[in-house]
Every structure is written in C-alpha cells, then in structure tokens.
Amino acid sequence: MKSRNALSSATAFLAASLISGAVLADSIIVQSTTSTKNSGLYDHLLPMVEADTGVKVNVVAVGTGQAIKNAERCDGDVLLVHAKASEEKFVAAGFGVSRSDLMYNDFVVVGPADDPAGVTGSNSVSESLEKIASAQALFASRGDDSGTHKAELRLWKATGVNPDESSGTWYRETGSGMGATLNIAVGMGAYAMTDRATWTKFGNKGDFQIHVEGDTRLFNQYGVILVSSQKCPSVNVDAGQKFIDWLLSGKGQNAIASYKVAGNQLFFPNAN
Amino acid sequence: MLIDSFFEAMTLIGSADPDLYEIMLLSIEVSLTALTVSVLLALPLGTLLAISQFPGKRIVITCLNSLMAMPPVVIGLLVYLMLSRSGPLGVLGLLYTPTAMVIAQILLITPIIASLAHQTMEDLHLEYSELFQSLRVTKIRAVPVYLWDARYSLVTAVLAGFGRAVSEVGAVIIVGGNIDHLTRVMTTAIALETAKGELAMALALGMILVAMALLVNAAVMFVRTFAQRNAYV
Numbered sequence: 001m002k003s004r005n006a007l008s009s010a011t012a013f014l015a016a017s018l019i020s021g022a023v024l025a026d027s028i029i030v031q032s033t034t035s036t037k038n039s040g041l042y043d044h045l046l047p048m049v050e051a052d053t054g055v056k057v058n059v060v061a062v063g064t065g066q067a068i069k070n071a072e073r074c075d076g077d078v079l080l081v082h083a084k085a086s087e088e089k090f091v092a093a094g095f096g097v098s099r100s101d102l103m104y105n106d107f108v109v110v111g112p113a114d115d116p117a118g119v120t121g122s123n124s125v126s127e128s129l130e131k132i133a134s135a136q137a138l139f140a141s142r143g144d145d146s147g148t149h150k151a152e153l154r155l156w157k158a159t160g161v162n163p164d165e166s167s168g169t170w171y172r173e174t175g176s177g178m179g180a181t182l183n184i185a186v187g188m189g190a191y192a193m194t195d196r197a198t199w200t201k202f203g204n205k206g207d208f209q210i211h212v213e214g215d216t217r218l219f220n221q222y223g224v225i226l227v228s229s230q231k232c233p234s235v236n237v238d239a240g241q242k243f244i245d246w247l248l249s250g251k252g253q254n255a256i257a258s259y260k261v262a263g264n265q266l267f268f269p270n271a272n
Numbered sequence: 273m274l275i276d277s278f279f280e281a282m283t284l285i286g287s288a289d290p291d292l293y294e295i296m297l298l299s300i301e302v303s304l305t306a307l308t309v310s311v312l313l314a315l316p317l318g319t320l321l322a323i324s325q326f327p328g329k330r331i332v333i334t335c336l337n338s339l340m341a342m343p344p345v346v347i348g349l350l351v352y353l354m355l356s357r358s359g360p361l362g363v364l365g366l367l368y369t370p371t372a373m374v375i376a377q378i379l380l381i382t383p384i385i386a387s388l389a390h391q392t393m394e395d396l397h398l399e400y401s402e403l404f405q406s407l408r409v410t411k412i413r414a415v416p417v418y419l420w421d422a423r424y425s426l427v428t429a430v431l432a433g434f435g436r437a438v439s440e441v442g443a444v445i446i447v448g449g450n451i452d453h454l455t456r457v458m459t460t461a462i463a464l465e466t467a468k469g470e471l472a473m474a475l476a477l478g479m480i481l482v483a484m485a486l487l488v489n490a491a492v493m494f495v496r497t498f499a500q501r502n503a504y505v
Contacts (some may be wrong), residue, residue: 058454
C-alpha cells in the first residue's frame with residue numbers, strides 16, 4: 001500500500017513535470033552568465049518583467065562560452081552574455097536574430113591588501129599585468145572560456161607577456177566560475193580580474209581590495225540576442241521578444257540603472 | 273564560521289522562509305521520485321543477477337559495480353546531450369525541468385542499489401539454495417523469502433541510494449540549470465551561495481541538508497526497531 005502510494009505520487013510528479021516542461025506558453029529560458037546572476041540583478045528585474053509582460057523568465061547561469069554553446073544547441077530562447085565578438089559570430093552563423101547592446105559595467109583587478117606586485121592605484125591595466133608577471137605574483141585566471149576569461153586574455157595579449165607559458169606556476173587557471181575563482185584567489189592570495197558587479201556583491205572578500213580600475217579597456221559590454229527560430233523551432237519567439245523589448249525599453253533600462261548594492265550602481269544601461 | 277553557520281541555519285529554519293521550504297521540498301521530491309523508480313528497477317535486477325545463471329553474468333556484474341564509480345558530472349552531460357533540444361529526446365522539452373533531474377539521479381543510483389542488492393541476495397542464495405533444492409522450492413518461490421530475510425540490508429542499500437541522490441550536485445546543476453523556483457534544490461543552492469562567497473549561508477544550507485537526511489534515516493530506523501520488536505513478541 002505504502003509503496004503503491006509512493007509510486008503513484010512519483011508517477012503524478014513525473015507527469016506534472018512533463019506537462020510543465022511542455023505547456024507553459026509564456027515561459028522562456030535565458031542562457032546567461034554567472035556575473036549577472038550572482039550579482040542579484042535578475043532577482044531585481046524578473047519580478048518587474050513578469051508583472052509587465054506576463055513572461056516567466058528562467059535563467060540558466062553559466063560562463064559566456066558555455067551559454068553560447070547551449071544556445072547553439074537550441075537550449076534557450078534568449079542569450080544575454082558579455083563577449084561581443086563571440087556574440088556577433090553567433091548571429092552571423094544564423095543562430096541569433098540580431099544583437100542589441102543592453103548595458104555595461106567594468107572589470108577590476110583585485111588582490112591582497114599587501115599588493116605584492118605594487119599595482120595599486122594604477123589606471124593602466126597593461127602596465128599592471130606586466131608588473132604582476134615580472135614579480136611572478138600569483139594570478140588566478142578563470143580559464144573557462146567565459147566572457148571574463150576572454151576579456152582577460154585580450155588584455156594579456158596587449159602586454160608582452162604570454163601567461164600560458166607560466167600556467168601552473170604564478171599564473172593559475174581555475175577552470176571555474178567567477179565566484180569560485182574569487183574564492184580560490186582569496187584563499188591563495190592571488191590577483192584576479194572580475195566584473196565589478198560580482199565583486200561588489202561578493203561575500204568572502206577577506207582582506208582583498210580593488211587595485212586596478214578605470215582603464216577604458218576594462219569596459220565590459222553586455223548584449224542580448226533572441227535565438228533564431230529558423231535554427232531552433234522550439235524558441236518561444238513571442239515571449240522572448242517581449243522580454244528583450246522590455247529590457248531595451250525606457251522602463252527596463254531604468255530598472256537596470258536602479259539596481260544598487262550598498263549604494264553602488266552595478267550595471268549601466270546603454271541600449272540605443 | 274561553523275558557529276555562525278549553525279546559528280544561520282537555525283535562523284533560516286526558524287524564519288519559515290518560503291523559498292527555503294520550496295527548495296527543501298523540491299530536493300526531497302526529486303530524490304524520492306528517483307529513488308522509487310530506481311528501487312523498482314534495481315531490486316529485480318539485483319535479484320535476477322543473484323539467482324540466475326547465464327553466460328557473461330560476471331561481466332555484467334563487473335560492469336554494474338563499475339557504474340557505481342560513474343562521476344555525476346558525466347551522467348549530467350549524457351542526460352543533457354539526450355534531452356537537449358538538439359538531442360534525440362529534445363522534442364520532449366524536458367531539459368531544465370525537475371524531471372530531467374529525476375532521470376539523472378535514477379541513472380546515478382540504480383547501479384548502487386542494484387549492486388548492493390545483488391550481493392546481499394547472492395549471499396542468501398548461496399546459503400539456502402541447497403536446502404531449497406532438497407525441499408523442491410523453486411527459485412521464484414525462494415525470492416520472497418530472500419527479500420524478507422535481506423530486508424534490513426536492502427533498506428541500507430536503498431538509504432545509500434537516497435543519500436547519493438539527495439547530496440549530488442554535478443549532474444542536477446547541468447540538467448536542471450539551478451533555476452530559481454523551478455529547479456533549484458539544496459545542493460545547487462549551496463553551490464550558488466558558495467559562488468557568491470556567502471560561505472556561512474552555504475554551510476548553513478549544508479547543515480539543513482544533513483538534518484533532512486538525518487530525519488529520513490531516523491524514520492527508517494524507527495520503523496525497523498518497531499518491526500523488530502513486534503517480530504519477537
């Protein structure tokens with residue numbers, strides 16, 4: 001009797017989840033990045049989106065590289081990431097309808113308070129990275145093909161240093177998300193590059209502080225793309241477009257600007 | 273940190289936070305569903321392997337035992353590739369639903385329960401088979417006897433399966449996506465809090481998860497003690 005009850009409730013649960021997976025017309029999957037999710041931005045925006053448009057938004061937060069791959073496999077209706085070159089490639093290959101600038105924030109280089117490479121206060125990111133390399137100070141890299149990782153590699157490229165050659169010595173690739181990498185960096189006293197939003201909201205800072213900020217090359221642009229229904233017939237075009245239109249509207253842009261942690265604005269809307 | 277987390281856990285439970293209960297409930301729901309299906313698959317499989325003879329049986333058993341070492345992340349990837357919209361079962365639209373997490377957990381724990389059940393049943397079979405043969409009891413008739421005799425070991429096997437299912441994070445975060453109010457369970461919530469650097473909160477959730485497992489195990493222990501006491505009266 002007992003086992004029959006368990007079985008029937010199991011069957012009912014399976015059936016219910018089957019239905020919920022297939023029928024909810026106004027729910028979409030957004031493939032997005034850990035930086036936007038961990039900063040709490042979606043918790044701020046999504047209730048407003050649901051109230052205004054009736055669209056239920058489900059966010060899957062992974063690195064930008066993985067988010068793009070997942071969207072290419074049609075496992076999402078909207079892509080909201082931060083790696084412009086890869087995003088444009090995604091659209092050019094026909095996976096996305098079009099790309100819109102949504103908002104930006106910036107990257108910062110954080111590190112231990114005693115600043116072993118002496119980079120604090122610098123506003124030249126190239127110079128700072130070169131100093132870190134020549135001091136062989138520990139540097140924790142994402143190493144996961146995420147938007148932040150790609151941005152970091154672009155910045156290394158502008159210096160004379162090839163960090164790959166030192167991988168495993170002072171240059172340490174964690175292969176993990178932003179939060180996990182920050183935990184590792186704090187744990188071993190390594191410098192790390194992070195988006196400002198994740199850093200502001202991060203709860204395990206230890207004695208770490210921001211050492212390098214303000215260089216225009218640390219600019220971090222987010223874009224939003226509707227996944228193409230020609231490539232992926234499963235895309236909920238209607239609801240996905242509603243979500244994107246809301247984000248790009250005056251109301252959505254104001255909502256992004258109004259998200260603050262400890263009095264600091266984390267994302268700056270810049271849709272055209 | 274431990275003390276902080278302990279108080280945080282107490283506060284969380286005391287605050288009756290609906291989000292927390294939703295997450296706890298989903299964890300239990302998903303893992304119990306996976307457990308039910310797994311037991312229905314694993315017990316017959318384990319029994320069959322214990323009492324039957326066929327060529328290649330040892331190879332099947334070795335494979336089954338090796339599957340216990342399957343990393344959850346690999347199971348997650350396999351299920352993801354199957355359920356992905358571009359995968360063979362994509363039309364079902366199951367990716368990023370609780371059902372996807374149930375499927376991953378079934379694949380994860382069925383080998384564990386089947387292996388443990390097989391070993392227990394085989395030991396009994398070796399012990400009783402001569403007696404039963406002399407009494408002309410068929411193998412099919414012997415199965416209920418074995419099941420009854422092995423009930424305590426089998427309950428332990430089932431609990432091992434439950435523990436593995438409810439504590440697993442690598443597979444469910446890939447196929448569930450850790451979506452708030454939809455597929456967020458205790459383990460993926462712990463992963464998220466860790467990523468946010470909220471270590472005390474993460475540890476508090478971990479304590480609550482262990483407490484949940486403790487409740488389940490205590491309930492089973494209670495039933496067992498009760499059954500044992502009644503059996504000897």
